[in-house]
Amino acid sequence: MKRKNWKHFKIKSKLLNTVLILVIPVLVLCLMEGYTHVPWDLTPPIFLLNLICYGLVYAFSTFAFGSVSGGYTFATLLFMCGGLANYCVVAFRSSPIVPWDIYSIRTAVSVADNYNVEITGKLIGIVLGFIALAAVSRVLNVKVRKIRTRMAGALVMVLCLFGYTKEMGNDTVIEAAGLDTTLFTPNVLYRNNGLVGGFVGNIRFMKVEKPEGYSDTAVKEIAQNYITEETETKKKDLPNIIVIMNEAFSDLSVFGDFSVSEDYMPFIHSLDQNVLKGHAYVSVKGGNTANSEFEFLTGDSMAFMPTGSVPYQQYVKSEIPSLASRLGELGYTTAAIHPYYGSGWCRNIVYPLLGFDQMLFKDDFAAPKKIRNYISDEAAFQKIIELYEEKGADEKLFTFEVTMQNHGGYSKDVGDFNESIYLTDEMSQGTQVRAAEKYLTLMKESDQAFKELVEYFEKQQEPTIILMFGDHQPSDYITNVILRELGLDRDTDDDVYYNNYIVPYIMWSNYDMDTTQVENISLNYLGGMLMEKAGIGLTGYQQFLKEMQKEFPAITANMIMNADGSRVAEKDVQSEWIENYHKLVYNHLCDKKDKLTQFYE
Structure with missing residues (x-):
């Protein structure tokens, strides 16, 4: 008997494909926030601002893999791992992941064996939710076949992500969306701005700002x-x-x-x-x-x-x-x-x-x-x-x-x-x-x-x-x-x-x-x-x-x-x-x- 694979389970309905393509990034955003708080802590403008980044990542992955199936599965698992890493970091040091933590990966790995992560029912439910969405992503039936289209699309998405990162530090965007700018309490800032919004917003602090009146x-x-x-x-x-x-x-x-x-x-x-x-x-x-x-x-x-x-x-x-x-x-x-x-x-x-x-x-x-x-x-x-x-x-x-x-x-x-x-x-x-x-x-x-x-x-x-x-x-x-x-x-x-x-x-x-x-x-x-x-x-x-x-x-x-x-x-x-x-x-x-x-x- 010939073994079946995922292609035999692709969704044929264009409408259902479209709905799922739009809904999955939204659900993933909610699951990401659910690791440490509740998604409705985000105001509608800030939720939308975070969702733009999720959409760009999903679009980039789709072009990179040449299909919604591969791209959405990868992006979903990527967010799952990122959110789980942040959950562990908060548990270990009481503050969330920040951009410059990339420099600390070796240090973190070297001491990780001495930590225990509390496995709660909520955590298990969130991880299972990600896995379920990854499974659904596997049966989406939209492909990008032309290599030129894929390369061009991936490049455009990368440029858009760079632009998104830059604009997240723009005072006009911060004021319009009502983003929290109080660095005093990082956990609160991430709760108010979203995990992705908080992380990307912190990139502008990779350099020490020159104090006013400095010379x-x-x-x-x-x-x-x-x-x-x-x-x-x-x-x-x-x-x-x-x-x-x-x-x-x-x-x-x-x-x-x-x-x-x-x-x-x-x-x-x-x-x-x-x-x-x-x-x-x-x-x-x-x-x-x-x-x-x-x-x-x-x-x-x-x-x-x-x-x-x-x-x-x-x-x-x-x-x-x-x-x-x-x-x-x-x-x-x-x-x-x-x-x-x-x-x-x-x-x-x-x-x-x-x-x-x-x-x-x-x-x-x-x-x-x-x-x-x-x-x-x-x-x-x-x-x-x-x-x-x-x-x-x-x-x-x-x-x-x-x-x-x-x-x-x-x-x-x-x-x-x-x-x-x-x-x-x-x-x-x-x-x-x-x-x-x-x-x-x-x-x-x-x-x-x-x-x-x-x-x-x-x-x-x-x-x-x-x-x-x-x-x-x-x-x-x-x-x-x-x-x-x-x-x-x-x-x-x-x-x-x-x-x-x-x-x-x-x-x-x-x-x-x-x-x-x-x-x-x-x-x-x-x-x-x-x-x-x-x-x-x-x-x-x-x-x-x-x-x-x-x-x-x-x-x-x-x-x-x-x-x-x-x-x-x-x-x-x-x-x-x-x-x-x-x-x-x-x-x-x-x-x-x-x-x-x-x-x-």
């Missing part, structure tokens, strides 16, 4: 009042400087006192000699680690970058003055350590541009202790000790380490790692609660590793200063457990929202240092404060930041803190300080021709 003359006028200070302390008396940016390290008690079986940071909480401790405000949550180290090492704030962008991947393409290059000029040996792949966030490319002499990555660790398949903080800190013991007697060491032990993916059971810190309320002990308990257990592991590092340097004669801070809090599925216990809602309470961007910082030394406490600070200021505590003269840029810090103790992509401690959205602050800072950030990062290099180093 080399304006920047020189700002910088002329700040000259790099000489370091009066002799090199032999300067301290070794150790900086640890600890992955997802945070103290969730910033939301309030919640019930827990035992203290998860007993050592850090007990430190009271030669130590500064406080709240560091960051620009990211649940991911985009590289943005926190960028802010710390450069002094530039993500407040002036496109939402969701990653400067390491998009903007750092040539040498840029940083904390590392400044210390290198003062005679320090500068080493960057990351116990994972060097390709993550392009660190192996960026670190030399920031002035690091040496880079150590995963392969430089011999049989290290691991937790959840990641190199542990204990092993990571031991590498710092190894570098210290290998250096020359007259050599000063600056190490900057970004850890991996606490990386996300807390709901997945890995190896013999189990929670030992428990939430002691009467909450249902479901997957998310267990994940939160595992996270808190990891915090205790970091605390113990930090204790061992401090105890080692307590015994050393050479002056040494150690700074540790978190890069961000864990994803929402962890913090939401604590918020539910405390009866808090980040979506309706601004204070709770801002608290999602607080991590601890701890600065300790094995010698007497000024321990005047700074309760609140953001990462762009933290490097300057470290230099000052180490007795190292500030750069002109760091002096500017120190003065601005008096007016605005913290500034991030999410908020600005006023001198009175009030926290507001950046868009609500009008200040000459902020305007000048924006110009300096642009000059430092983007202006290759007129960069005031000496001002930053």
Whole structure:
């Protein structure tokens, strides 16, 4: 018996073919929005604006495949996979896919094994809906046979897609369609503008926009009042400087006192000699680690970058003055350590541009202790000790380490790692609660590793200063457990929202240092404060930041803190300080021709 294939099931009715050709893109759009919200969140004009893009993609695929059957099947499955990828990204880092995530694919793949995706009935229904539409597409019966027609049609569709992308950034289109332009909350923007509309609209932010009133003359006028200070302390008396940016390290008690079986940071909480401790405000949550180290090492704030962008991947393409290059000029040996792949966030490319002499990555660790398949903080800190013991007697060491032990993916059971810190309320002990308990257990592991590092340097004669801070809090599925216990809602309470961007910082030394406490600070200021505590003269840029810090103790992509401690959205602050800072950030990062290099180093 001859085997049947799809051509025996083609729809013969021209009317039905026409109806399905028109309806399938509409249904696919609805399914795409259904991954994360409901399609009727879109207004009719915005729905139509999104539908135009779907129509262009379906038309291009039809010309490329030479038939509606092949083109519609491909496009439907393409959208299904794109929407599913966005669903996973939102679950992992609490924010949607943005255009520059294409640079992060290798980083995302390298850590994907440690994440679990919640498979809901709704998700299954949406995927089945896509599959059903793909099956229907296979029986559509319209073909484009002539190769010239196919090539010309595909080319026209590509040009139309380029035009669509350009017009989505046009102020007239934005105003006419009522598109949301508030980058402050990407999830809300995608909900209001649609997944495709939000994604395409963000393409215009692939480059940092020049601030209003920017010129080399304006920047020189700002910088002329700040000259790099000489370091009066002799090199032999300067301290070794150790900086640890600890992955997802945070103290969730910033939301309030919640019930827990035992203290998860007993050592850090007990430190009271030669130590500064406080709240560091960051620009990211649940991911985009590289943005926190960028802010710390450069002094530039993500407040002036496109939402969701990653400067390491998009903007750092040539040498840029940083904390590392400044210390290198003062005679320090500068080493960057990351116990994972060097390709993550392009660190192996960026670190030399920031002035690091040496880079150590995963392969430089011999049989290290691991937790959840990641190199542990204990092993990571031991590498710092190894570098210290290998250096020359007259050599000063600056190490900057970004850890991996606490990386996300807390709901997945890995190896013999189990929670030992428990939430002691009467909450249902479901997957998310267990994940939160595992996270808190990891915090205790970091605390113990930090204790061992401090105890080692307590015994050393050479002056040494150690700074540790978190890069961000864990994803929402962890913090939401604590918020539910405390009866808090980040979506309706601004204070709770801002608290999602607080991590601890701890600065300790094995010698007497000024321990005047700074309760609140953001990462762009933290490097300057470290230099000052180490007795190292500030750069002109760091002096500017120190003065601005008096007016605005913290500034991030999410908020600005006023001198009175009030926290507001950046868009609500009008200040000459902020305007000048924006110009300096642009000059430092983007202006290759007129960069005031000496001002930053």
